[in-house]
Amino acid sequence: MRIFAFVLALVASAAFAADLSKEQRAEIEARIQSYSQACVVGDEACAGAGATAAASGxxxxxxxxxxxxxxxxxxxxxxxxxxxxxxxxxxxxxxxxxxxxxxxxxxxxxxxxxxxxxxxxxxxxxxxxxxxxxxxxxx
Ligand code: HEC
Structure with a gap:
């Protein structure tokens, strides 16, 4: 019985985690994006990102x-x-x-x-x- 409850708790928490990431993934991704998209001036990855004069001339x-x-x-x-x-x-x-x-x-x-x-x-x-x-x- 104890083990059953433990497994139940595991399953429940796994489901909870999945729900969490589903709901918050977009928000978290948006928050991380500014870092993951950080680019170095002159780097080709920056082209089109706009803004920096040096990157786009x-x-x-x-x-x-x-x-x-x-x-x-x-x-x-x-x-x-x-x-x-x-x-x-x-x-x-x-x-x-x-x-x-x-x-x-x-x-x-x-x-x-x-x-x-x-x-x-x-x-x-x-x-x-x-x-x-x-x-x-x-x-
Ligand atoms: C906050 C308002 C303001 C902004 C913004 C502004 N100006 Fe001016 N500008 C003035 C004023 C006021 C004068 C007239 C100064 C004077 O009495 O000779 C002037 C005069 C000038 C003159 C003539 C100066 C002379 O020697 O006769 C040039 C050239 C000039 N501005 C270029 C620019 C450029 C280029 C920008 C943008 C990068 C700019 N201004 C942005 C207010 C502004």
Whole structure:
């Protein structure tokens, strides 16, 4: 009788374990996934995982603009020169692209134009491309 109860308990706990994993597997897998999918920048496994600039090459000026600059430069928020507003850009463009690149990377002291427009993971080259994109569309 004792053995029977023991076996019963075993079977019951096995069933319980199976139920548990069935119900929670998805949740657990989702939780583990961020670790199992961790990839090293440049690793082919990262391609398509998006995000990392180094893995997928530099983002285009348009992508950077849409992600990091548009918030101010599409609307003129904080006094930003609007992309497409040739009058607002003419005097700036006259300063030369190097000056504008420098403003893009370093920001403009005392204004809402913070370094790299706040895009901490943008490379200098990506900022240059975004500046090119903005200038090309503001002449
Ligand atoms: C939080 C708002 C904000 C964001 C985001 C922002 N800018 Fe600006 N930007 C400004 C403002 C305000 C100015 C005008 C500064 C001034 O008074 O000369 C400006 C000016 C500029 C200028 C002209 C600077 C000059 O020397 O005339 C460039 C180039 C520029 N931004 C590039 C960018 C790029 C590239 C991004 C995205 C990576 C970006 N900005 C994101 C607010 C912003």
């Amino acid at each position: 530099p983002r285009s000026g348009e992508d950077v603009y849409n992600g990091a600059c548009m918030a101010c430069h599409a609307t003129g928020a904080a006094g930003a020169p609007k992309v497409g507003d040739a009058a607002a850009w003419a005097a700036r463009i006259d300063k030369g692209m190097d000056a504008l690149y420098a403003s893009g990377v370093n920001g403009v002291a005392g204004t809402g134009m913070i370094a790299k427009g706040g895009c901490g993971d943008c490379s200098d080259e990506e900022i240059y491309a975004a500046v090119d994109y903005m200038v090309d569309n503001s002449k």
